Amino acid sequence: MPSLKDYRDRIASVKSTRKITSAMKMVAASKLKKAQSQAEASQPYATAMAEMLARVAASLPADFAGPKMLVGTGADKTHLLIVVSSDRGLCGGFNGNLARRTRKEILALKEAGKDVKIICAGRKVFDILKLEFSKDIIKTYTGIGQKGRIDFSSAREITDFVLNQFEDGAFDVCTLMYNEFKNVLTQTPSAQQLIPFKMPETASDEAESKAAEAGPVAPYGFEPEESVILGQLLPRNLGVQLFRALLDSAAGEQAARMTAMDNATRNAGDMINDLSIQYNRARQAFITKELIEIISGAEAV
Amino acid sequence: MTDAAVNTFSFKLVSPEKILMDEPAMQVVVPGEEGDLGVLKGHSPFVVTVRPGVVSITKEQGGEEQKIFVAGGFADISAENCTILAEEAIAVADLNQEELEKKLTDLKEDLGMVSGEHDKKRVENALKIVKAKLSAVTGHLHV
DSSP, X not given: OOOHHXXXXXXXXXXXHHHHHXXXXXXXXXXXXXXXXXXXXXXXXXXXXXXXXXXXXXXXOTTOOOOHHHHOOSOOOEEEEEEEOOSOOOSTTHHHHHHHHHHHHHHHHHHTTOEEEEEEESHHHHHHHHHHHTTTEEEEEOOTTTTSSOOHHXXXXXXXXXXXXXXXXXXXXXXXXXXXXXXXXXXXXXXXXXXXXXXXXXXXXXXXXXXXXXXXXXXXXXXXXXXXXXXXXXXXXHHHHHHHHHHHHHHHHHHHHHHHHHHHHHHHXXXXXXXXXXXXXXXXXXXXHHHHHHHHHHHHO | OOOHHHHOEEEEEXXXXXXXXXXXXXXXXXXXXXXXXXXXXXXXXXXXXXXXXXXXXXXXXXXXXXEEEEEEEEEEEOSSEEEEEESOEEEGGGOOHHHHXXXXXXXXXXXXXXXXXXXXXXXXXXXXXXXXXXXHHHSSOOO
């Protein structure tokens, strides 16, 4: 049976743990706010880019085949997965869920006889995936957003690498795996195909309905011609999509950490209550025992 | 009609990270890939690619021109709107000539040393942007 001192020490240790987790929760909350406002600030560019893509695609001649990035290489042999996770842990199932989803995806692809290549953005998912797929991981990026904010240059660095690989014909299909930020409580691991690029249907529908409302307008002019613009827009769009995923993931990480630390703080509180009850019981038992000893000693005399 | 609101259109300069500028303008000169474009209100709808160069914005009749350097991007022009998507933008007044000249020599050295098609392309791109920045500062062409 543990002594009274053991109980006291344990209670003190859980209390200090609670202090740490509640501090981490508050830090995560403030970082989340920052990450969310950054994600919001990046919206206009992404929206404008999507509108422009839809516009260019809509006015392409029907017989135009489109650049490789849009129509694909014609093969479906090698898949490149870009997995965006966090560098740090202590954020609940954030990285684990994504790694599990990615693993399922990889195994399914391999089952179908495809080759798989992996790019990890973020250390955590690399740590998990390297156990099984170390030879498939071609590159790992860490330290993204270490300074508290994510620069577009991080996204561009990865994009450049991916584009170079694509030009060299190193892969046919590129899919982005990341934690989509639904709300503070929910982040869903999701997959988005980047190459060949799938035009977002809802966006073009919206643009169409908007155009219909506005009535007939003069047709758009393009300089240089549509196909050239499209060829330049698509690589940029890749960067935008990646940047969005990085931002989503960063916000999701902080949200997940906040939730996890909130739970941890609550659990520590419960544990302190339980331990206090046990401590009081043990103390009472000790007092009773001492009393019995004194009384029986007195009786013996 | 001299009313300011009648002659202006909404001008936006957007980077991936945030909106840099969002205000009415009277005239904007966009450095298009195939030549500069002067945009006034009522311009026919147009999508152009933007080369590294200077965007000049005039907010009102006879007002001062605001010059901003953009490192390439796209412009979406319609009768009431002009939106420039730029990955990098900086006011011309904030560019430092000495720094740029140093960077230019560095990059020229780099170009001699790098091997591999991709690296070469990357350095060449950087070189193009630095040259355009220098032209923006000094006002004459650097080749």
